[in-house]
Amino acid sequence: MSKFPYIRQDFAASLVVFLVALPLCVGVAVASGVPAELGLVTGIVGGLVTGLMRGSSLQVSGPAAGLTVLVFEAVREFGLPLLGVIVLATGVLQITMGVLRLGRYFRAISISVVEGMLAGIGLVLIAGQLYPALATKAPDSGPGKIAGLPGAFLDALGDGEALASLALGAGTVAVLVLWKHAPAKVRTVPGPLAAVGLATLAAFLLSLPVATVEVRGLLGSVQPPPLSAFGELASVGLIGTVVAFTLIASAESLFSAAAVDRLHDGPRTEYDRELVAQGAGNALCGVLGALPMTAVIVRSAANVQAGARTKASRVLHGVWLLLFAALLPGVLGWIPIPALAGVLVHSGAKLIPVRALAVLWREHRGEALILVVTAVSIVAVSMFEGVLIGLALSIVKTAWEASHLKLEIVDKGSGPIDAHLSGNATFLRLPKILDSLEALPQDRPIRVDLSGLHHLDHACRTALESWAQRHSDAGTEPVRVTAG
Secondary structure (H helix, E strand, O other), rough: OOOOOOHHHHHHHHHHHHHHHHHHHHHHHHHHHOOOHHHHHHHHHHOOOHHHHOOOOOOEOOOOOOHHHHHHHHHHHHHHHHHHHHHHHHHHHHHHHHHOOHHHHHHHHHHHHHHHHHHHHHHHHHHHHHHHHHOOOOOOHHHHHHHHHHHHHHHOOOOOHHHHHHHHHHHHHHHHHHHHOOOOOOOHOOOOHHHHHHHHHHHHOOOOOEEOOOOOOOOOOOOOOOHHHHHHHHHHHHHHHHHHHHHHHHHHHHHHHOOOOOOOOOOOHHHHHHHHHHHHHHHHHHHOOOOOOHHHHHHHHHHHHHOOOOOOOHHHHHHHHHHHHEEEEEEEEHHHHHHHHHOOOOOOHHHHOOHHHHHHHHOOOHHHHHHHHHHHHHHHHOOOHHHHHHHHHHHHHHHHOOOEEEEEEEEOOOOOOEEEEEEEEOOOHHHHHHHHHHHHOOOOOOEEEEEEEEEEHHHHHHHHHHHHHHHHOOOOOOOOOOOO
């Protein structure tokens, strides 16, 4: 027992995490357009492989709502056999970045870009999952999903099956929202499991005409990618998708790790090791043809709050998922699709940082704008382009702030005019500098004080020298420049 001093706490926590993970693994798989069992495979690998590795001791990995939209697009565009190739390549790329110690640099990504990314995913996820809740097929594009919703709701009004499906989905969301107000003893059952369990019971007792999960069996669902599929890695489209998977899965995992570190007093996350662990898990998921994994904040927070002390809890949760998938796969066939849609609509809503956006708007409007533009771009264009637009905006904003410059003119009416420059003189502020200097009288001597500058780039230096030469050529006393 001394070898595992916290086995009781970890055992109890592992059961809680398993019960939270089970409906989410299945729901994410179904929403991604792949067999439900592949979500369980990714959860099992997240527990047994990534869970055993060093990195973040209490963080739990598995299929994530944040990657659902990207996986669905990839499966639609390239087909299920190529998903394994994409996930395997993502894993190899993550391992490489971890070995090269690039994990810490993900923390440098603007939090507004990451929150905008998650908000965009949340919006597309909600819009997309309302269609299975209405027992109809979702349009392919993000704008199409949102634009088609009013029509889908109107069509459902005259359709008994669609109304039954919608009622079950709405009931699932209601249980999830209200679960935190239930008595403490009742709340020992995790909200997602309770919501899906009650929806399944209601569908059975009331004989509701709703779609349920299609069961293929674990071995029937695992389809390693054929060797011929690896030749597709030469295509630009596939490489772009791999980069998108890697960027988003890594950022989500490492930001989740930072959040989990704030929830406990145990060992801190080793970011590069965590990236290697995520990569190893994704590489194996790719070989098995399963979904990609990330660290998932919902499962990780449940793990910490349930009293987990070591990584044994997340490994054991993988064992319980494996036993369920091996011994009770038929249970999946009872789960109604609209109930899983309800779980994912609720998950998508939690990805939209409404409170954080309100605070940002009051205190840092530029960051709020980056968040909104990133989210809207993901909905309007695609995940990869949306994130790139957010990153580009973030870089432009940083460059603009870094080039903050103050020009102070002191003119006493006679004698020389003093111009004091302070801050960072970069090419971004060059028009402002030149406009102010060229507006100074040509017939007066000028003294330029550069001692307050932290940085003077080559473009600004050259422009200042040219202006000084022109001013002096007009027959005035030469401009005096002091650099401090």
